[in-house]
Amino acid sequence: MKIECPHCHLSGELNDQDVPLDGRYIDCPRCNTGFHVKKPATQGWNPNLMSVCPHCNYSTFTDEMFEVCPKCGLQGSVYQEKKRKQEEAEQHKQDMERLQRSYRQDDFIKAPTKEPEAAIPLVPAPVRYTGWGVMAVAALVAAFGFFGVMGYHGRDLYTQINETALEPVSRGAIFLRHGLFPWVLTLYGCGMLIVASQFVRLQHWALKGLEWGGWAGLAIGAGYEIADFVGWVRRSSDSPSLLYYLVGLMTTLFMIALWVALPLALIWWLRHERITDEFLEP
Structure with missing residues (x-):
């Protein structure tokens, strides 16, 4: 041509x-x-002529061609135009994909997938500060009790006390008076340290454990002061004055108030919603 x-x-x-x-x-x-x-176009040839309808598959099963399907009415010109537009759209889509891949070569390189790391629970500030405060006080109590245990010499006290006592004092009584309390403080402080360390890790049992520890501290302090008041009365003369008892009682009540203030404050704070809400079951 x-x-x-x-x-x-x-x-x-x-x-x-x-x-x-x-x-x-x-x-x-x-x-x-x-x-x-x-x-x-060659003479007598029409590109819109069809021998088989692409829509309903109608065919004359001869060499006869038709431009409009006698069964469904599909026009060959409309079908050819629609087919041409679809091919152009598909070609344009492929060209755009090739263009995008040419500008972004890194799309073919996939980063290795990382295994999801276990989520570390975030400790809320009220729980964290409460736990640290309890651990600090518990460490002081345990240290005070430990030094008391190290400073307790039962034999020396037994000899010293019986030299000046009007009546003989047994070793058990001396231990209850001078050696038991340091051991109680040491064990109590160590126990509270352990519970508080689990409290800051949001262990549910530690919340109740700290509350029980507060009640135990209250009982230890009150019991010690009451025992000291009983000793105060026993050390008095045969006929002590009323003022003597009053001074001893006021001193005991004041010391009990000091002992129970901190445990009661801890128990109240542990029951506050800012603490209990953090230990609710998910």
Whole structure:
């Protein structure tokens, strides 16, 4: 077939087999102008003619061609135009995908998947500060009791007390008076340290454990002061005055108030909603 550039009118020949039915885009070798070349339709040939309907598969099973399907009414021209637009849209989509991949080469490299790490529970500030405060006080109590245990010498006290006592004092009584309390403080302080360390880790049992520890501290302090008051009365003369008992009682009540203030404050705070809400079951 003969072709001609519409710009510089350069003419030439082109094989019909190299031109598809919908035409071909060619660049002029002289002026580099592009133009579209369409294959001339042969006489009696219509590209819209069909032998089989692509919609309902109707066919005459002969060489007869039709442009409008006699069964469903599909027009060949409409079908060819729709098919051409679909092919152009698909080609445009593929071209855009190639363009995007050419600009983003790193899309082909996938980072290795990481295993999800176990979530570390965040300790709320009220729980954290309460636990630290209890651990600090418990460490002081345990240290005070430990030094008392290290400073207790039962034999020396037994000899010293019996030298000046009007009646002999047993070793058990001396231990209950001077050696038991340091041991109680040491064990109590160590126990509260352990419970408080689990409290800051949001262990549910530690909340109740700290409350029990508060009640235990209250009982230890009150019991010690009451025992000291009993000793105060026993150390008195045969006929002590009322003022003597009053001074001892007021001193005991004051010391009990000091002992129970901190445990009661701890128990009240542990029952506060700012603490209990953090230990609710999920």
